[in-house]
Amino acid sequence: MDRRPTFVMDVSDLPTIVFRERNPIFWGNVLYMTIEGAMFAMVFASYFYLRTRSTEWPPGVNPPYVWYGIANTLLLLISVLPARWIQLRARAGDLRGSRNGLLVLAAFGAVALIIRGFEFPALNCRWDTNAYGSMIWAMLILHTGHLLTEWVETLVMIAFASSSRMEGKRFPDFDVNSDYWYFVVGWVIVMNFVLYWAPRFL
């Protein structure tokens, strides 16, 4: 302010490395997940909307083969443990622990992506077979995009953790990276029900 100021508050002692809701990157990530969550919700809503337009479901094709999907969901559920471990180590400022956790998480991501490769043929129809096929392919591609994004982000975090350019402010990034991992795992559970079980029970 340019009007004769009175200095009444010294903030020089405030921390520069802060976690959770104190950190802008936490909010940025929450908002990003909200945007993506809205996208997922609308894809699922569209799926059920199309269901109401058809007497037969799935229309003219077999339901997807379930076991790859179940295996991937279980794998991703277990991956929550290293994700949580990373958060605890990052908040303690433990670089080696965080890096090890990130390496384990990246391994989980790589396996999940490989299994995902088997899930597409297991859908039992192509994207151009009918609207149902288009919808389930869109759903799986959308989630795979998120899984891939999160996996690449984890690799970038590993690069930071292994680099001479590592800064303290990356620890909150490691912490937030796990939040996004939970988000990807959460949607895989929902998607598992919609993709594999809805065609069998609706």
Next chain:
Amino acid sequence: MAVADPIIASPSERHERLARTWSDGRGVYGWFTNVHHTTIGRRYMITSFLFFVLGGILAALIRLQLARPENHLLDPDKYNQIFTVHGSTMIFLFAVPMMYQAFGVYLVPLMVGARNIAFPRLAAFSYYIYVGGCLLLWGGLLLNIGADTGWFSYVTLSGPAFSPGKRVDFWAQMITFTELSALAVAVCLIVTIFKHRAPGMTLNRMPLLIWEKLVLSFMVIFAMPAVMLVSSMLLMDRTANTHFFNPAEGGDVLLYQHLFWFFGHPDVYIIFLPGAAIVSTLVTTFSRRHIFGYPGIVVATIATGFLGFGVWVHHMFATGLPQLSESFFTAATLMIVIPTAYQFFCWVATLWTGRPQLRLPMLWVGGFFFVFLIGGLSGLMLASVPVDQQVHDTFFVVAHFHYVLIGGAVFPMFGALYYWYPKIVGRMANETLARVHFWLFFIGFNLTFFTMHFLGLRGMPRRVYTYLPEMHWASLNLIATSGAIFMTAGVLVFLFNVFWSREKGPIATANPWGAGTLEWGVSSPPPPYNFLNIPIVSGREALWDDPPHQPVVSGLRDDVREMLLTNSLDAEPEGREEQPGPSIWPFVSAVVVSVVLIGSIFTLWAVVYGIVPIIITIVGWIWPTQREASQTRSHEKWSVAP
């Protein structure tokens, strides 16, 4: 610590240090690296206004074509392209980018007492990606392969069977560009408001414009994904043989309309709420009193945000929906009048009980009251299903939404541009020219669009390139076209005023209007760091309510771009954050994303090929130099020692 003690160092010494730290790059290369919010906000304003002018030129062509029956100035194909690109430009390239991004990016950090926007590189990226969308849509038009299926491009007309070629694809992918831009700005603005408010600016002291930007950002976050999804589905139906909207293969055309309007109606409020917030700001300043009913206006803004998502089906009354849904959405549509009317009454009460001054920007507030009220009333008529069925797809609807959108957005926008012109440019705009501009625009607008109500009631449908003399629509159309000439003249006067006053206008003081919000506490135009000292706020109108010896914060570094972090509810200081400086990567990233998105119109494999280049640009964006990293490490401080 390399920081000048503010109590010991002179203001000019600190000014120099801060200016050195916060100044963005210069020259051609530097232009593409700028990340300060005032620069990005100004660019948004200039670009979106340019597209307002271009969209207006298309509107003028439409009016010239319709000025007389059986006119052949434009052929049907050109006419289709022109009205499609006109509508798309005005909504996606002008209204939202101007009312939301431009004003939001420029004003929010200044109004909350911050030195920059949160995630400044993301804000810069949002601008370049928006420009990519502009070039795509207009590139198509200039090559005579412009989108031609209306601004909402309904299937089945826009599907592969009825619109072969690439025209609709330009439109569909332009949506991805512009909505990506709006979403990025939403994240930047929410985090700025949550984390960078000046100490003391508790939630109940936030300026109404900041409340509106907060609500609006959440609306963007929930609405924009719907249109990105639906335009992507359309694109896939056209390029990858999917069948989302193909009834022959189990797809559904109404799914398109549901998803589109789930975005489309909130978008109306995304355009109108900024107008309402501008009116609240101007009415407060020029009534010389705090706004009447502040808590109620905040609740009304939030209520509008929620209700805006519950009315989308009223755009689909003519599609044969079940009567129960029609009744529900009629009721919801009528309900949304309540918070808007509440705001109207608060503005009137503020003016009534204040000491109103009819300064220049207030002319536009008066115009807004008149025009938007008429638009609101015809909206009430359209909310009724029988009336809607009768006038559906006629010029009555065209009249209604121009009254709402021009009344709700363009009138407040001009008011806002005159109000903040001195802050942005540093000089006052010429009052005489501005009054000429207002009256030309106001008279021209009403001549053009009030007439359209009657054209609609006489059965003239939208989107026809000409009509027969026997229809007896010629006189009214000629009146409408003459109004367009007045509006064009008004905008030309405005442009002349902007350029003339920039050189010749009287120098503006920091606070020429005697306003109360924080942006008026800094020089005009603001210095590169915004605030020499971060203020401590003690009232809703910070400059009116603060004690004469402004209490301020000390201890922020001036050798790095350090920002104060405060908590979301009470704005109590809780940390410091070093912001990244200028960078070319947001621009490079936007170029790569643009190439990938445009490539995907031709082959969806472009998305696959594009993954690696996109990753490289994002890593470049966040990867610090060795010097930056060691500098940051040198003054890190943990909240709890690890």
